[in-house]
Amino acid sequence: MSEPATHHLLRYPERLAVVRLAPGAEVPEWAESSSIFSITATADGTSLVxxxxxxxxxxxxxxxxTAFRVDGTLDFSLTGVLVGLLTPLAEDGISVFTLSTFDTDWILVPTGDAxxxxxxxxxxxxxxxxxxPA
Structure with missing residues (x-):
C-alpha cells in the first residue's frame, strides 16, 4: 500500500459567506466577488459563495x-485528494464546505477553525x- 499523497494548500485572507437563494435566482447586486466566487444552481435552490x-x-x-485552495492543477485521474484533506479535519471536528473547479479543489472552513x-x-x-495576490 502506498503512502497517502500530501498537498500544498494556499490560505486566502477574505472572509467568505455561503448563501442560500431560491431556485433560479439571479445573482444579487450585493454579492461581491472574492478569491472564489461560486454559483451552484439545482432544481432545489441556488448556493452562492x-x-x-x-x-x-x-x-x-x-x-x-476561510478558503484554502489545493495549489496547482489536479489531474482528473487522481483519486482520494479530498479524502486525504478532509479526514484530518473530520478527526478534529472541523466542519467544511467544499468546491471543485476544473483545475483544483477548494475547502472552506469556519474562520474560527482556520x-x-x-x-x-x-x-x-x-x-x-x-x-x-495575483
Missing amino acids: CAGRNVPKKVPHQKPF DRAEEAWRRSGHTIAPAT
Missing part, C-alpha cells in the same frame, strides 16, 4: 469562512502558505 461583507442579514447564509485546520493538515504532512 461570495465575500461576506455585504450579505444582508435577512438572506439565509453562514459566515465567516488555524486548527492548518495544524491538522500539517500533522498529516500537508503544507500551507498564504495566497499571494
Whole structure:
C-alpha cells in the first residue's frame, strides 16, 4: 500500500459567506466577488459563495469562512485528494464546505477553525502558505 499523497494548500485572507437563494435566482447586486466566487444552481435552490461583507442579514447564509485552495492543477485521474484533506479535519471536528473547479479543489472552513485546520493538515504532512495576490 502506498503512502497517502500530501498537498500544498494556499490560505486566502477574505472572509467568505455561503448563501442560500431560491431556485433560479439571479445573482444579487450585493454579492461581491472574492478569491472564489461560486454559483451552484439545482432544481432545489441556488448556493452562492461570495465575500461576506455585504450579505444582508435577512438572506439565509453562514459566515465567516476561510478558503484554502489545493495549489496547482489536479489531474482528473487522481483519486482520494479530498479524502486525504478532509479526514484530518473530520478527526478534529472541523466542519467544511467544499468546491471543485476544473483545475483544483477548494475547502472552506469556519474562520474560527482556520488555524486548527492548518495544524491538522500539517500533522498529516500537508503544507500551507498564504495566497499571494495575483
